[in-house]
Amino acid sequence: MKKYDAIIIGFGKGGKTLAGDLAGQGKRVALIEKSRNMYGGTCINVGCIPTKSLVHSAELAEAFHFDSFEKKAEFYRASMEEKQRLVEMLRQKNYDKVNASENADIYDGLGSFVSDHEVKVKSQEGEEILYGEQIFINTGSEAFVPPIPGLAQAERAYTSQTLLDLKELPRHLVILGGGYIGLEFASFYASFGSKVTVIQMEDLFIGREDREIADVVKAALEKKGITFIMSAATKEITGDSDMVKVEYEAGGRAAFVQGDALLVATGRRPNTKDLQLDQAGVETLKNGAVKTDENRRSSKSHIFAMGDVAGGLQFTYVSLDDYRVVKSALSGGSYTAENRNIPYSVFIDPPLSRVGLTADEAKEKGYQNVKSVSLPAPAIPKAQVLQQPTGLLKAVIDGDTEQILGATLFCSESHEMINQIKLAMDLGASYKVLANQIFTHPTMSESLNDLFSAVK
Incomplete structure (x- = not known):
């Protein structure tokens, strides 16, 4: 039986980053991934990267104004090929980065617990049991397919x-x-x-x-x-x-x-069904997610979970931040998964981005002096320059402290703008910091001047 300082199940953002970190410290690391097509995790292979590649190509398709469905279909096929090229390149880079370390071993196979320190790897070559002083679960999530009659048999x-x-x-x-x-x-x-x-x-x-x-x-x-x-x-x-x-x-x-x-x-659900968590005595939530504390420790103190499988918001950057939480816990630090301002963007046209609370949510949480302001996207000069005037921006302020409680931006480039608001919230800054910020012109970000200046 091979023994490791750390076994990491899942090649996602948190898992691969932790593998490189621990291996760099001289620790022996085993990284288990059930599919060679998933090196790098969901984001790179079947999530953020391929879909955003297609979002970009679709924007070009719309701008080209093809005059027949056949031409649209031809461009779509080319876009799918470009998407695949991008995914394969990034997948290989992720594999090579971990594989380059002499302290890290990559196992291709399905990992499942035998005990709280032992993990079985089942592959085409057979089965092998590994021992880990610490074990980290980063197996992501999977699509939920409801039991609708005929769905399982539908070819398309x-x-x-x-x-x-x-x-x-x-x-x-x-x-x-x-x-x-x-x-x-x-x-x-x-x-x-x-x-x-x-x-x-x-x-x-x-x-x-x-x-x-x-x-x-x-x-x-x-x-x-x-x-x-x-x-x-x-x-x-x-x-x-x-x-x-x-x-x-x-x-x-x-x-x-x-x-x-x-x-x-x-919807998607945490990917835990094959892990045999009961063999390790690891507790789960009703949705199958691993139950963790603020340090991402499971009910077994030497077993951690990161990313989607821990039951939180399903974003690759949450998995990365969970790595930071775990790293802090391993070194006796104080950074935890509690009270994080997590932004998100939905890459529709234009993108929808949000961080924090809506006005209704703020009132439900007991804030007494909630102020809500809005700005129509057509009022933004850069939106007119881009010929993308669709949308609406809203922000929620605590009138007593002047702190930003949340914001929702439905406009062009909102996926970049939302990060500035998140930073202001993390710093506990007054909304006036954004209201009076000096932005370059013309940009979408300068609309934050007008949005937050509307607070009375």
Whole structure:
């Protein structure tokens, strides 16, 4: 039995970064990944990087104004090839970076616990048991596929991962689920030239967002040609190798929609089902996530979990920050996973970005003097220069302390702007810092002058 100072299960952002760090300290590290196509984790292979590559290509497709579906489909095929080139390059770089260390061993196979210090690696070559003084879980999340009759048999049904392998542009893409992943795919496929229909069970569109923002987002996506069917219960999926049919009920009436591809975007869940966590005595939450404390320690003090598998927000930069939390815990530091301001962006057109609380959430948390301000995107000079005037910006302020409680930006380049607001929140700065900041001109960021100057 090979013995290691650390066993890391999963080649995600937190896992690979920790592997390099510990190996650099001279510790013996085993990094286990069940698929060679997942070196680098979800983000690089089937998440952020490939989808944002397609978002960029879709923006170009829209700008080219192709005059036939055939030309759109040809550009889509080329975009998929570029996406694959990018993914393979980054995947290899991630593998090489870890493999270059003489203190790190990479195991290709499925890792599962035998005891709280032993992990079995099952591969095509057989099985091997490794011993680790400390063990770190970074296995990410997987798509949740609901038990809808006929869905498992539908040939043209895809998850957000498998749809990335589709080389032919769908004429009509049907999407189950109106969450952030579904909306990103809806937006860029519409830009490529597909007809897109989104079927959503909930009656509220992006229900966790500010209602005014949500309405503006929905109107913008509908303007792109995306159709939304709300409060719809999907009853059955049928089809063959050429088409897929979704039967649903909405408003007490049965109906159906037919397309040539179906994306099932009904959420993701922590990827723990194969880990045999019970063999290690590791406690889990109801959704299968590893139960951890503020230091990302599990119920076994020498076993940690990072990223999606720990049950928090599912972003690669959260996994990276969890690495920082774990690193701090290992060295006796004080940095924890509590009270983090975590921004996020949804790469629709234009992108939707947010950090912190909405006004309603702030009031629910007991803030007594909540101030909310807004700025329409058409009022931003750079938005007019870019010919992208769609959107709305909102910010929430604690009137008693002048601190920023949150912001939602639905506008061009919001994915860059939101990080400035997050930094101000982390520093505990007054909103006046942004209201009076000197920004270059013309930029989207200078709109923060006008947004925060509206606070009275």
